[in-house]
Amino acid sequence: MRKTGNAVALTGMALALAAVPNASYAQSSVTLYGIIDAGVTYVSNAGGSHQVKFDDGIAQANRWGLKGTEDLGGGMKAVFELESGFHLGNGQIANGGSLFGRAAYVGLQNDWGTLTLGNQPDMTQEFVYLYNASAWASGYAINQGDFDRMNGDHLQNSVKFMSNTFGGFQFGGMYSFSNKAGDFHNGSAWSVGAQYQHGPFAMGTAYTQFNNPSGIYGFDPYAMIGVRTFFGRPTVSVDPATGTVTSLYADTPFPVDKQATFGAGASYAIGNVTLMGAFTYTQITAFGESRHMQVGEGGANWQMTPSFSMTGGYQYTHFDGHHWNQLSAGMHYLLSKRTDVYLSGDWLRASQGVDAVIGYGFTPASTTTQADVRIGLRHLF
Template structure:
């Protein structure tokens, strides 16, 4: 999948997956790498006002990292990755201030695959996240609230097995320990997935479950999807005199017992055009009730020339009787193999009673629509 998507349009995809161990190593090595993305974004309505702002880590998350391996002999290697996320605008760390919040693991690799331990990508990210074609177009256009974890997320305190590719097929599974004394289940998570590639066709699927999602994956429903209720409970209070909205879970998370998501995605390469689609089903349980989110997405990328590509996508979401329709598009031009300039945009329309918010990225709109336009630059090293 990764080679196919990169060849069709995703000129930087190899960098996004470079942090993953390779299939084999000729010798021991240590590599320093990174990505820096920055630009200017206009949003038509954030809390009732438009905004023009500097924003970074959008087309690709900003990062610097060190990866390496040591040949132990007999076809066995030791591998490691330390990868930090940060903000160019202020120099601060991302991921809640974690120094290596993007990835941090150590493991052993042989001809079958890699067993690793640490803070690592889940199988939704490994097997289906790259089919989120709208996000390749704009970066902001992740699925609503990232409930289905297509934004390529991590699981901490985890042990993971990721196979090598055999005749186009690979698979993996992992378990994340909650580390709660006396309760093995609380704060734990697990994930399984598989992927297959055959010529121009690729397909991937994964299931990921979080028990008591917390930390950077805790729920703030209004900020995430703009609804005024969630699992039958209010998410905001509204001043009757001014209409001002107060987010009830901006400082303390909404109590969710389980977040379970199944996703599947596929692509097909036709000349210089890659067609892509995906579907996800997510169940959220808490406070004695449960709800389901469905997301369907389709789009394409067109490698117009070796340097110029166009990407577009449409996604439809339904949750608790609400509906979202979103279109996204982006144009990317390579100044070199490592430097890309781009322009992108999104338009979101939500159903009545929902304050539209694109990709959990801005303050929710005061209407059922929200739109953005961005001009940016990305450099890799």
């Protein structure tokens, strides 16, 4: 999962602002923050073989960012955030190579809420994905193919409003422009959602629709969920001599007309144990036909001591006559308030004829099962 990290003040920014003539920054603040995660993962079957690999940004995506506010008076503030994802193993930029691919927006905030413009998290991320117990247990255990956008996804070129919280209730909505001349619809998206929190109980719901997803949002059905046909069309080619499987949509996405997902989740804390669950219903439309994915999941987090916690979850997925059953578990030990070590694992079984792939994270297996075990280190700043 990709949760928000702790932050520390960027004091050096004050020196830079001092060089700007006539700037008023007495009521302004800028913060630097980030997350660094790395570890070693064992995969039981990746394309027919065991795999041991260095992997990073799994418990949470690696990132660094800047965010700030300026008091404009009269209860109004200007706000901004720039957030960049990266791969620790090779130093490359993540999120399709965009410098601030995780977030880049500016906006205004008052007593009613916040209006922002730019590249921003959708409402599924804001209100539902925190109830994804499996992904809390293991960063690999996102829902199958991320069809339901429960991996913490963003919408580019968007205008977004998030209300403040009133009596435990909060809501929001956004629209993402296609920015294509003569085609307002193709590549556009919109998202709405709400949440309610009261004492130990919390719940949230959201609906997100993407029209003709492409680019980093494009579909590669075999890599995403391990199916060899999608909407009745083949998704792979198989070398008759070696049996090597090659995805037909690794470079050019499968032409999807619409991706629309509804999600709802809830959690309840009982002492040191938090129970959580979620359900998502996603409609994929292509070639004038629709297919539907349903995902139901549940699990719990047990904060055994202030430093040690355990999380476990079960996830069931049904799509186009296929089904997937997945178990996930994880343990985290805090070395400090900002640094922890963890151990996590997943086991997935898919229906006959599907090559199992956990969370769009590995090469699909050559069988209907796949498992992973990971040990990692995470630091927040």
